[in-house]
Amino acid sequence: MPAGWRSPSVYKLQYSHPLCENSRVMVLAVTMGPELVINATLKVGEKVDTVPKLCVKPDGFLTPQWRGESAAAAFKDLSKLSRLFKDQISYPLIAAARAAMSLPVVFGLAALPPELLLRVLRLLNVQSVLSVSSTCKHLNICCQDVSLWRHLAQRDHTGETL
Incomplete structure (x- = not known):
């Protein structure tokens, strides 16, 4: 010291x-x-x-x-x-x-507008999206978006018909 x-x-x-x-x-x-x-x-x-x-x-x-x-x-x-x-x-x-105090989040992923958050989530792999979804209710709801999972499936399983 x-x-x-x-x-x-x-x-x-x-x-x-x-x-x-x-x-x-x-x-x-x-x-x-x-x-x-x-x-x-x-x-x-x-x-x-x-x-x-x-x-x-x-x-x-x-x-x-x-x-x-x-x-x-x-x-x-x-x-x-x-x-x-x-x-x-x-x-x-x-x-x-x-x-x-039940105030909205002001920083971090949860503070992003939904459309921007979905663009960020589209960059992740499936395991990372699942990890993000387990952090809070707001992110869990965003991670349940059908278009996100459709994008991940098409990106990660190219050549397969969905």
């Missing part, structure tokens, strides 16, 4: 939005040897959603020869760290919050 870090250490951040009564986001970071493990939970009413944890090695984002100049010079690859945090903590928390 970087010099000055206590081990084991626990860092906790809680957030409640004034427009979302009875809701709270908690992010908990724990140092475990050379890794920092970040867990996040969303509590809306009595329901608690947990997103997958993020494990990072802080040494991979610190400049080893930092001489005490600007704080920005102490870090490296912050865009990679930001992307990891966004993809593994922020987006899943946003998705869980929107689902808990």
Whole structure:
């Protein structure tokens, strides 16, 4: 761990939005040897959603020869760290919050208009379409489209009469 870090250490951040009564986001970071493990939970009413944890090695984002100049010079690859945090903590928390409030999905495959989603699904193989169909009700309904299966059958079984 970087010099000055206590081990084991626990860092906790809680957030409640004034427009979302009875809701709270908690992010908990724990140092475990050379890794920092970040867990996040969303509590809306009595329901608690947990997103997958993020494990990072802080040494991979610190400049080893930092001489005490600007704080920005102490870090490296912050865009990679930001992307990891966004993809593994922020987006899943946003998705869980929107689902808990019965709001529509705003990113990912499920946010695509049906005609564009069908064009994407047509690029997949049958096993991948079946995997996508098992992720949520919305995608399952889209994957049941007759024209999609007709296309997959014609593409994957050329020469056969359907």
